[in-house]
Amino acid sequence: MEKHQLRSGYTTGTCAAAAARAAAAMLLTGNQLQHMKLVTPKGTEADLPLFHVVIKDQEAKCAVQKDAGDDPDVTDKALVFAAVRHFDGDEAEAQKTCYRYDGGDGTGPLFLTAGEGIGWVTRPGLSCPVGLPAINPVPRAMIFENVEEARRQAGFEGPLKISISMPEGKKLAEKTFNSKLGIEGGLSVLGTTGIVKPMSEDALTATIRLELHMKAVAGDKRVILTPGNYGEAFIKETLSLSMREGVTCSNFIGEAFEMAGEEGFEQILFAGHIGKLIKVAGGVYNTHSKYGDRRMEILWDCVRAVIKDLDERKSAILSANTMEEAAGILKEHGILKPVMEEVVRRIRKYTTLWSGGKRVEVVTFSTADGILGMSQGAEDLIGHFAKETVPAEITGG
Template sequence: MEEKKLRSGFTTGTCAACAAKAAAVMLLQRETVECVQVMTPGGTRAEMLLYDTERTERSAVCAVRKDAGDDPDVTDQALIYASVEYIKDSGDPERCYRNNHIFLTGGPGVGIVTKPGLACSVGLHAINPVPRKMIFEEVEAVARSAGCEGRLLVRIWVPEGARLALSTFNPKLGIEGGISVLGTSGIVEPMSEAALRATIQLEFHMKAVAGQREVILTPGNYGENFLKETLNLSLAQGVQCSNFVQDSVKMAADEGLDGLLFVGHVGKLIKVAGGVGNTHSKYGDRRMEIMWDCARVHCEELAISARKRLKDQVLASNTTEEAVIWLEKAGVLKPAMMTAVERMKQYVEDWSGRAVCAEVVTFTNGYGILGMTCGAENMIEAFRIREEANEMQKE
């Protein structure tokens, strides 16, 4: 049976930008608006109908309804509201993001960040960087067109946000009271697991047909950026495996590949150190428990009270980056990460079902390389040499 083509949708960030633009047009251009369009960072034009529009002399409010397409998103069909208002006094509004004369904040149903390590500062509403940029750009464009040079306050809120957030990881991440306004490309491109696995399989097959014996394996964009910026490697010799680590390793082995350089952010790869073959959050989140298990064997010299305190700190960490900080302060980060990458290597090689040699590099954006297996440097250098040879052939 032919698989149904899944329909794409729009992120909460795109919805917020649409609502903010519409409210700005209503207020600054004094126009009646029924629908609004914005261009997403991914190059797709989003057009949305407006709901609950209201305008006074000093403010305007409207909402759009989120359409997540066929993506299983808890915020699908939620109303995302925005208001734009003139700022009366000379003081700056509190708890706001700012871009020139435009201020941005959240309202009910948009969570407030209470723990460090996220893309938004503690004390501010969880409106991520790309949605912030979209909102500022859209409102600024309307203000410029209307000749408005006064200060404006944009507010985003989601009436059902507090309830919806209970079905997300926000409470665990320390984002309280609502959902996050998220998005990078501005669009949600759902893909069935079968289609994604088929794409990964095809990439391995093409690499093998081209004569590659070793392949770089990384979960996603973080790993790809790290390869380029830190290891001076492109993904030309690699495959993105998404969350399907174990499946991808088996695919590589089935194609007859001999070596894998497994590179990724510790927040994703640490799960592999615990034998987790699919790293999607729907299969559970044991990151901190696995981090502690890798560190525990190196804490014997610590006093019992210090060891217990470190365990509590790691297990209570909001992000793996925070756990890394505690391990470093205790002086056990390096050995803990060596244990982690060796365990990752062992699982990857076991999953292959044949004599595939795996080397592992894991990192965080703040610390850079946290751990790498003993043979990783040689494998990295081999990839560099092949990449340079390929570039010379092109010239």
């Protein structure tokens, strides 16, 4: 069967820049447009159709519909609006809520702000200042450059104000990490190349790094890492800790520990379901199944390291469908505890290595039996997190 090549799309930043350029051109010329061309930072030309075009004396507004290609982007098919109007307000006051661009050559400044559905930054550590819209540097530059070009082509030198909005943004933002990052009220305007690469792992690891960076900027020296939803639920329900101190790292275990080390975290609590963490005990850097599944082989190696006379159960363990089933076999033989101690020891060895020698404590669990294994210092570290969690929950902070 011929392999289907995944189709690329355009970033929110490209859509916003195209809409802004079109709105500026229509405001300054009075001519209604059907589409707008621009060149993305990657050098690809985009020719995007326009929707909901409105031209008034002082303002023009239009939208571009986001096309994310074959990437499962929550913003796919959402409308990205840009409104451009003549600016006659107080420049100093505008800079409190707007980005400013000075084109030079005697032209007036351009101001960029956000309308409905675009988030605002409330915490430090992002590439946008606190108190301004979450419009990242590359799309910000694209918007300014394209509006400046439209202004130049129209022979206009006066100041303009640009506003980007996405009516569906606030609702769509609930499906993103924005609230955890301190972006309130809507989506971010993102993009570095202007092109959306389908199923990009880079986007996932960039999010993990950003979350860790923001916690580091906030002064945190301890962090919780967990692979996914099971781990998050366990941290909240069993350990009674808040995920305010946590970062979900998916299958990117090794990279997450490297990032945590690079960001200067001194203590890391690693908590997760045994089905995922057993791979880490075998030194598996990325636990996605596409890189192989050696869970039972790794478990058997841990069994042999601590129990010498269980060869008759080797086939049962190696043929177990799940780690829950395998743990049940170990429990029947009364050896679950020492084997899990070995598993935790190996997980700690690899994660400590990946983090650059930071203090790592490990807790692993199963749905059937709860906590299966815990490193010696884990309880103490959990206690430190508990002290930090309680006041925040009491105060609602």
